[in-house]
Amino acid sequence: MNRLVVGSGNIFGNLVVVGEAPGAQEDLEGKPFVGKSGKFLKNLLDVSGINIYEDVYFCNVIKCRPPRNRKPTPKEISIHKPWLIQQIKLVNPKVVVLAGSTAMKTILEVNKPISQLRGKCFNLKGIEYIPIFHPSYLMRFSQNEINNPYGLTLKDLQNVRNKLYHL
Numbered sequence: 089m090n091r092l093v094v095g096s097g098n099i100f101g102n103l104v105v106v107g108e109a110p111g112a113q114e115d116l117e118g119k120p121f122v123g124k125s126g127k128f129l130k131n132l133l134d135v136s137g138i139n140i141y142e143d144v145y146f147c148n149v150i151k152c153r154p155p156r157n158r159k160p161t162p163k164e165i166s167i168h169k170p171w172l173i174q175q176i177k178l179v180n181p182k183v184v185v186l187a188g189s190t191a192m193k194t195i196l197e198v199n200k201p202i203s204q205l206r207g208k209c210f211n212l213k214g215i216e217y218i219p220i221f222h223p224s225y226l227m228r229f230s231q232n233e234i235n236n237p238y239g240l241t242l243k244d245l246q247n248v249r250n251k252l253y254h255l
């Protein structure tokens with residue numbers, strides 16, 4: 089672990105995207121979502137019509153890379169969670185996308201599979217939280233099908249875009 093990876097993007101954005109934890113590239117650069125799966129997610133947001141440069145703030149549940157990319161432990165999550173809550177409070181977005189099951193479970197405090205809750209909207213204190221599949225999982229699927237996890241996520245993010253831009 090080299091660096092803390094706190095967040096990047098527009099701190100006044102109307103969308104916050106929360107991932108799990110920094111990977112190797114994020115650890116090198118000190119920024120979230122700059123590695124392979126991060127780029128994949130940014131492309132998905134972009135093709136869904138979301139302006140990733142003007143409207144999005146990116147961060148993770150965990151602010152430093154877990155050894156060998158292992159899943160964060162419940163103790164690590166509980167230590168980092170107040171920091172994430174404070175970040176969301178400060179940005180005060182309209183929508184928060186929870187990318188992957190760690191982000192979903194941390195914020196929504198549910199223990200259901202992401203396949204059951206993805207695309208659903210949870211309103212907490214005036215902010216809409218929408219879980220989606222994690223980008224590293226989505227990278228395994230064809231981008232030409234509408235009903236596979238990739239196609240479903242595209243649909244979820246198009247709904248997010250409609251909420252952001254009142255379409």
Ligand code: URA
Nearest residue numbers: 107108109120121126
């Ligand atoms: N990059 C991140 O910063 N977080 C993730 O969850 C995945 C890739």
